[in-house]
Amino acid sequence: EKELDTLTKQISILAISIGIIFFLIATFFVHYPLVKGFVFALGMIVAFIPEGLEPTVTLSLAGAVQRMAKKHALIKRLSSVETLGSTSVICSDKTGTLTKNEMTVKELWTLEKSYHVSGEGYAVRGHIKEGPTHVFAKDNDTLKEVLLGGVFADNARIQAPDKKHVRYQILGDPTEACLEVVARKGKVDVEAELKNTPRVKELPFDSSRKMMTVIQSFDGTHRFNTYTKGAPNCVVDKCTSYLEHGEIKPITQEIKDKIMRANDGYAKDGLRVLAVAGRNLDQKMMNNLDSATIETVEENLTFLGLTVMMDPPRAEVYKAARECRKAGIKVTMVTGDYGLTAKSIARQIGLTDPDKPLTVITGDALKTMPDDELRHYLEGEVVFARMAPEQKYRVVSMYEKMGKIVAATGDGVNDAPALKKANIGIAMGGTGTDVAKEAADMILTDDNFASIVGAIKEGRGVYSNIRKFLIYILNSNMPEAVPSVLFLLSGGAIPLALTVMEILFIDLGTDMIPALGLGREDPEKGIMDRPPRSPKDHLINKHVLAKAFLWYGLIASIIATAAFFGANFYRGHIFPNLPVVGWDYRQATTVTLAAIIFCQIAAVLNIRYSRQSMFNRHFFKNSMIFIGIIMEIVLLLCISYVPVFQSFFGTEPLNAHDWIMLVCIPIPLILIDELRKWILRKNYKK
Numbered sequence: 001e002k003e004l005d006t007l008t009k010q011i012s013i014l015a016i017s018i019g020i021i022f023f024l025i026a027t028f029f030v031h032y033p034l035v036k037g038f039v040f041a042l043g044m045i046v047a048f049i050p051e052g053l054e055p056t057v058t059l060s061l062a063g064a065v066q067r068m069a070k071k072h073a074l075i076k077r078l079s080s081v082e083t084l085g086s087t088s089v090i091c092s093d094k095t096g097t098l099t100k101n102e103m104t105v106k107e108l109w110t111l112e113k114s115y116h117v118s119g120e121g122y123a124v125r126g127h128i129k130e131g132p133t134h135v136f137a138k139d140n141d142t143l144k145e146v147l148l149g150g151v152f153a154d155n156a157r158i159q160a161p162d163k164k165h166v167r168y169q170i171l172g173d174p175t176e177a178c179l180e181v182v183a184r185k186g187k188v189d190v191e192a193e194l195k196n197t198p199r200v201k202e203l204p205f206d207s208s209r210k211m212m213t214v215i216q217s218f219d220g221t222h223r224f225n226t227y228t229k230g231a232p233n234c235v236v237d238k239c240t241s242y243l244e245h246g247e248i249k250p251i252t253q254e255i256k257d258k259i260m261r262a263n264d265g266y267a268k269d270g271l272r273v274l275a276v277a278g279r280n281l282d283q284k285m286m287n288n289l290d291s292a293t294i295e296t297v298e299e300n301l302t303f304l305g306l307t308v309m310m311d312p313p314r315a316e317v318y319k320a321a322r323e324c325r326k327a328g329i330k331v332t333m334v335t336g337d338y339g340l341t342a343k344s345i346a347r348q349i350g351l352t353d354p355d356k357p358l359t360v361i362t363g364d365a366l367k368t369m370p371d372d373e374l375r376h377y378l379e380g381e382v383v384f385a386r387m388a389p390e391q392k393y394r395v396v397s398m399y400e401k402m403g404k405i406v407a408a409t410g411d412g413v414n415d416a417p418a419l420k421k422a423n424i425g426i427a428m429g430g431t432g433t434d435v436a437k438e439a440a441d442m443i444l445t446d447d448n449f450a451s452i453v454g455a456i457k458e459g460r461g462v463y464s465n466i467r468k469f470l471i472y473i474l475n476s477n478m479p480e481a482v483p484s485v486l487f488l489l490s491g492g493a494i495p496l497a498l499t500v501m502e503i504l505f506i507d508l509g510t511d512m513i514p515a516l517g518l519g520r521e522d523p524e525k526g527i528m529d530r531p532p533r534s535p536k537d538h539l540i541n542k543h544v545l546a547k548a549f550l551w552y553g554l555i556a557s558i559i560a561t562a563a564f565f566g567a568n569f570y571r572g573h574i575f576p577n578l579p580v581v582g583w584d585y586r587q588a589t590t591v592t593l594a595a596i597i598f599c600q601i602a603a604v605l606n607i608r609y610s611r612q613s614m615f616n617r618h619f620f621k622n623s624m625i626f627i628g629i630i631m632e633i634v635l636l637l638c639i640s641y642v643p644v645f646q647s648f649f650g651t652e653p654l655n656a657h658d659w660i661m662l663v664c665i666p667i668p669l670i671l672i673d674e675l676r677k678w679i680l681r682k683n684y685k686k
Contacts (some may be wrong), residue, residue, distance in 0.1 A: 001085040001592055003081050003082075003539045004053075004064070005540060006538055006539070007053075007470075007538070007539045007540055010538075010540050011048065011050065011540075013048060013317070014048055015044075015045045015047075015049050015202070015565060016045060018043035018044050018048055018481070019041040019042065019044050020041070020168065020522065022040060022041045022044045022484060023037050023038060023040070023041035024490070026040050026488065027486045028133070028334045028485075029488065029540065030488055030492055032492065039500060040484070040499075041214070042553075043500035043503050043504070044481065044484060046483075046503065046504060046507060047477050047480045047481060047503050047507060048474075048477050049507075050470065050473040050474070051587075053103060053469070053470075053473075054366040055516060055589060056466065056469045056515055056516055056518070056519040057466055058078070059516055059517070059519045059520065060462050060465045060466060060469075060519030060520065060587075061078040061079070061081050062078065062097055063084070063463055063519065063520045064458045064459070064461065064462045065078065065081060065520075067458055068081070068455050068458050070449045071184055071451055071454045071458075072444055072445045072446040072448065073442055073444055073445075073446060073451050073455040074430075074442065074443040074444075074456075075441070075442050075452065076215070076440070076441055076442065076443070077441050080119035080424050080441040080442060081455075081458065081459050081462050082459055082462050082463055083405065083423050083424045083441070083459065084407065084424055084442070084455050084456050084458070084459030084460075085405045085456060085458075085461070085462055085463045085532075085533065086253070086405045086421070086423075086459070086463070086532055086533050086535070087329060087405050087406070087456055087458025087459070088328070088329060088330065088404045088405045088406075088408075088532040089329070089330045089331075089332060089399050089404045089405070089406045089407070090324065090329060090330070090331045090332070090407045090408075090409070090452060091332050091395060091396055091399070091406060091407070091408040091409070091418070091422070092332070092333055092334065092336050092408075092409045092449060092452075093255075093329055093333075093334065093335060093409050093410060093411065093415075093428075094333055094335040094337055094345060095311060095337070095341060096411065096428060096430070096447045097336065097409050097429050097444075097447060097528075098313060098314065098317050098333070098349060098351070098427065098447070098449050099311040099313050099345065100311060100312050100313070100314055101174050101417045101431065101447065102121060102122075102174060102180075102311065102312065102460070103175050103177065103178035103272070103307065103309045103310070103311050103426075104117075104119070104120055104121060104172045104178055104309060104310050105178050105181070105182035105307050105309050106269075106271065106308055107266065107306075107308035108128065108146060108147075108182070108305060108306070108307060108308070108311065109262050109266075109304075109305055109306040109308060110142045110143065110146060110243075110244075110252075110304070110305035110306075111142075111242055111243075111244050111255065111259070111305075112142055112244055112245060113127060113130060113260075114119055114288055115128050115130055115135055115143065116128075116129045116130075116361070117182055118505075118587075119181075119185065121168065122158050122168035122177060122178070122181055123168060123181075124181055124184045124185060126185055127185055128143075128167050128182070128185055128186045128585060132572050135184040135186070136186055136187045137141045137183075137187055137188050138187070141223075141243075141245075142243050142244065142245070142304060142305065143186065143495070144186075144188075144303045145223060145224065145243060145274050145276075145305075145308065146280060146304045146305035147182065147183040147186050147188050148188065148193065148222070148557075149224075149229060149276035149277070149304055150176075150179030150182065150183055150229065150276060150279060150307060150340060151179065151180060151183045151188060151190055151193055151194070151226040152193070152194075152197070152214050152216055152227045153176075153179075153212055153213070153214045153227045153229040153276075153409060153434075154176040154177075154179050154180055155172050155173065155176055156170060156171060156172025156173050156174070156175075156176035156179060156180065157170075157171045157172060158170060158171070158177055158181065159171065166324070171238060171428050173625070174311075175272070175274070175309065175398075178309055179229075179274075179307060182307070183313075185227055186443075188587055189569065192199075195200075195220050197216045197217060197222065198250045199214050199215065199216055199217075199218050199521075199604075200215050200216065200217045200286075200289060201214070201215040201289050201292055202214050202215075203293070203297060203298065205230070207388050207389060207414060208337060208388060209230070209234060209294065209298070209640050210230050210231040210234045210386070211228055211229065211230025211231065211234050211235055211238075211298065211324040212229060212230060213226060213227065213228040213288075213294075213297055213298055214226070214227055214229070215281065215287075215289070215292060215297070223243075223278065223280075224278030224279060224302070224590050225278055225279075225280055225281055225286070226278060226279040226280065226281050226297060226660055227276065227277070227278050227279075228276070228277045228278070228279070228298060229274050229275065229276050229277075229307075229385070230251035230262065230274065230275060231274075231275070231338065232259065232263040232275040232306060232338075233260065233263070233338075233577070234275075235275035235277050235301065235303070236256050236259055236260065236275060236303060237499050238277070238299055238300075238301045239251050239256075239301045239302065239303040240275055240299075240300045240301070240302075241300075241301075241302045241303070242255060242302060242303040242304075243278070243302055243303070243304050245527035246304055249296075249342070253301060255303075256544045259275075259303065259306070262306060263275075263306060263338070264340055265504070266306075266308045267339075267340035267341040267344065268340050268344055269336045269344060269684075270310075270341060270344035270345045270348055271308050271309065271310055271341065271413065272308075272309045272310070272311055272337060272338070272341055273306050273307070273308050273309070273338065273341075274306065274307045274309070275303070275305075275306055275308060276304045276305055276306070277301035277302055277303050277304055277642075278301065278302050278304055279297070279300065279301050279302060281297065284426070285297075291529060301580075301655030302394060311368065313345060313348055313349045314349075314448060314449065314450065316448070316450040317349045317351075317448075317449050317450060318349050318350050319450070319608045320449055320450040320452075320453040321349055321350045321351045321449075322350055323528055324452055324453060325350075325353065326528060326529060327456070327528040327529065327531070327532070328530070328531030328532055329532060330377075330404075330458065331351050331352075331625075331639060332382060332383070332384065332391050332395070332399075333345070333346050333351060333383045333384065333506075334384040334387050334395055335384065335385055335387065336385075336387060337386070338384060338385060338386065339360040339362050339383075339385035339386065340360075341358065341385075342383045342385040342685070343358060343360050343383055343385075346358065347382050349596075350482070351608070352381040352383070352682055353479065355380055356380065356381045357380070357381065358381045358382070358383060359377055359380060359381065359382045359383070359617075360383050360384075360385055361382060361383070361384050361385070362384075362385050362386045363385070363386040363387045363388050363391050364553070366384070366391050366394070366395075366485065367391075368387075369611055371398065374394075374395075374398055375398060375401075375402060378398060378399060378402065379393075385430075389412075389414030389415060389417065389418065390417070391641070392408070392410075392415065392418040393417045393418045393421055394422050395418075395474065396408050396418050396422050400421075400422075403404065403535065405423045405532065405535070406422045406423050406424075407422060407423065407424045407425075407426055407452065407456075408421070408422035408424075408425055408426065408448075409426045409427075409428070409444075409452070410425070410426075410427060410428070410432075410436050410440075410618065411427065411431045411432040411433065411436055411447075412432075412436060413435045413436065415427075415436050416435050416438075416439040417439075419425070419436060419439040419440045419568070424441045424442060425439055425442070426440055426441070426442045426443070426444060426445070426452060426543050427439070427440035427442070427443050428443075428444055428447040428545060429443045429444055429445040429446070429447065430445070430446065430447045431447055432447075433596060434477075436589075442455065445513065453528075456528075457523050457527060460523060460524065460525060460527050460528070460530075460533075461521070461523030461524065461527060462520075463533060463539075464511070464523070464524060464527065464610070465518055465519050465520075466519070466539060467513050467517045467539060468521065468607045468608070468610075470516070470539060470540060470640050471542060471547050471548045471552065472511070472518055472547070472600070472604055472607050473511060473515055473605055474544075474545070474548035474549065474553065474592065475547075475548045475549070475551075475552035475553040475556060475603055476506055476507075476553070476556065476596060476599075476600055476603075477509055477548075477553065478548075478549050478552075478553025478554060478556060478557045479553065479556040479557040479559075479560040479561075479596045479599065480498060480503050480506060480507075480596070482495050482557040482560070482561060483497035483560075483561070483564070483592070484496065485499045486561070492580075493575070493576045493578075494575065494576075495579070495580040495585060496589070497561065497564040497588070497589060497592040498561065498589060498592055498593060498596075499589060499650050501648070501649050501650060502589060502592075502593045502649060502650070502651075505593070505635075505649060506593070506596060506597070506600075508596050510600065510631075510632040510635055511600060512623070512628075513627060513628035513631045513632075514600065514601075514604040514624075514625060514629060514630070514632065515604075515623035515628075516624060517604070517622055517625035517627070517628045518604065518607065518608065518625070520622055520624050521608060521622055522618070522621070524609055524610060524611075524612060525612050526611065526612070551676075552603050552606070552607070555599070555672070556596060556599035556600070556603070559595055559599055559665060559669075560592050560595045560596045560599065561592075562593040563591050563592050563594075563595035563661070564588050564589070564591065564595075566591075566660070566661070567587060567588040567591035568584070568588050570657065571584045571587065571588070583652060586650050586651060586652045587652040589651070590640055590652050590653075590654060591650040591654065591658050591661075594636055594640075594654060594658065594662050595661075595662065595665060597632050597636055598663070598665040599665060599666075599669065600632065600664055601629050601666050602665065602666035602670050603669070604628065604629070604670035605625070605666070606669065606670060606672060606673040608622070608625065609677070611676075611680050611681050612677070612678055612681075613674060613678070614670070614674070615674075622653055635645065639651050640652070640654050641653050
């Protein structure tokens with residue numbers, strides 16, 4: 001939208017300036033009547049205004065939206081498509097976006113021993129093992145309490161496959177769902193436990209304390225009536241004791257260090273770790289649950305163990321991350337997970353440059369970090385862990401202050417400010433909340449990072465297509481303007497090779513449909529090999545103008561001018577004795593008009609690809625291009641042979657000699673441009 005505003009001003013200034021110049025020359029130097037000079041100048045202004053710009057941009061954006069929807073990316077606002085193409089930084093969540101969000105408990109760790117858990121997914125297939133031996137909850141008191149803590153402090157449920165769903169369905173958080181699965185593998189009777197010991201109060205999870213607690217109405221057969229699960233460092237800080245061999249013992253700093261070493265070891269392997277702790281509330285507090293608050297309950301806890309989960313990275317993310325680096329797009333992981341886990345996953349999936357050091361910044365460190373220091377870290381490879389929502393907002397804001405175009409992903413209510421702040425907010429369609437989706441500009445229906453990269457490719461294609469359209473429209477301005485320049489410079493000795501009505505016919509008739517076709521082109525091969533577009537790089541720049549006017553436009557001008565003089569010569573007229581009225585004059589202008597149209601046929605085929613040869617397997621894919629070419633020829637036939645149009649546009653029928661010449665025009669133009677592209681490809685590879 002900003003670029004189109006700039007473009008409108010640029011073209012308006014250009015067109016009006018040219019119109020004023022031609023008006024002054026026609027009126028004061030060629031001595032045209034005032035009204036005739038004004039109409040002449042008005043024709044020049046119209047010639048330089050790309051009338052099809054608005055429908056082309058809209059069609060280009062709408063076409064990209066349709067293609068992106070098929071690739072699991074829903075765009076809520078058309079202009080967001082182009083914003084994606086300009087993206088230079090992606091601030092991405094980890095869970096569910098970079099990983100599958102299909103949690104499976106792989107290890108259970110207690111201060112007594114560790115256990116391996118076999119099986120994948122949410123089906124209860126597998127066992128808890130100590131070496132080769134199967135272990136069950138009834139065999140070990142500490143293990144049983146760890147499994148019970150996972151079952152009770154769990155708000156998720158699992159639905160088995162049915163006629164409607166071929167896979168297990170998760171109702172709630174996958175992290176919690178896998179705790180139920182591992183409990184069942186340990187032969188815990190989940191239904192009986194939940195029925196006999198119902199929950200009476202919950203202290204829900206929040207991102208500041210990073211834990212949750214549930215209070216159960218126990219019948220006296222369980223060791224604890226309160227269970228807490230959460231980030232190991234946060235839970236361990238609240239523990240004053242631990243359970244070992246059925247005995248509760250005072251916890252020491254040495255024991256805490258041992259727990260954290262185990263946590264760090266798992267985290268370095270990219271595994272996610274949750275700590276489970278328990279507590280017995282006295283009868284007084286159980287009778288007065290209003291007094292059971294975070295401050296009164298989440299203290300003096302007894303450490304039980306660690307549940308170690310694997311959330312496998314999405315297979316397609318590695319390729320997508322590599323494509324981002326190749327395209328000059330920086331991906332920064334902003335997650336609530338533990339720092340070592342985040343760092344390990346970032347390295348595993350190739351999110352960061354392996355040759356550069358990777359800094360992990362935690363939420364606690366960011367709280368006291370000044371902006372200058374944060375800016376320094378953002379220049380390098382960085383991962384943010386244990387982030388609070390307001391800190392994610394700060395990271396996005398700082399990137400934008402650095403002049404970056406930022407895309408941010410999120411799924412929760414707390415992510416909404418960052419999604420709103422980012423240049424383009426991307427919400428998860430599967431796990432995302434309604435608030436996140438409302439704040440976002442784009443929704444991923446498959447919650448997949450790779451879909452973002454595909455959407456960025458489409459966004460870049462849109463901007464490229466708009467530029468192609470501009471080159472196509474502007475290049476015809478040159479052969480439209482040259483006859484007027486020759487007429488004025490010769491003092492009228494060279495008649496106008498095009499009338500104002502014929503100029504309007506090109507701009508509003510034959511140019512329109514092929515130009516719209518350019519807006520529907522798929523992203524060109526190699527478009528993700530370039531760095532993101534600079535915000536300072538406008539739609540019209542010197543390369544666009546040079547290509548439009550000094551390459552395609554200049555060639556078309558030479559051919560159109562040669563066609564005008566050639567048509568006169570064929571009919572026995574040479575300079576300076578060229579007719580200015582009559583049948584021969586109208587015939588010559590019709591040939592000139594037709595020559596420009598056939599130059600445009602070659603131009604639209606050439607402009608489709610900036611470097612790639614037009615002769616590829618996608619040659620016939622864009623049907624609108626060829627519909628436009630056919631329409632150009634049909635319209636030319638109409639104004640050349642239908643009497644009512646002949647009188648309106650001042651044209652005459654074309655003969656066989658003219659058609660032979662016209663059909664031959666595109667061939668050398670296409671071959672010359674193919675040679676230019678071949679040279680460009682050869683130098684680009686070098």
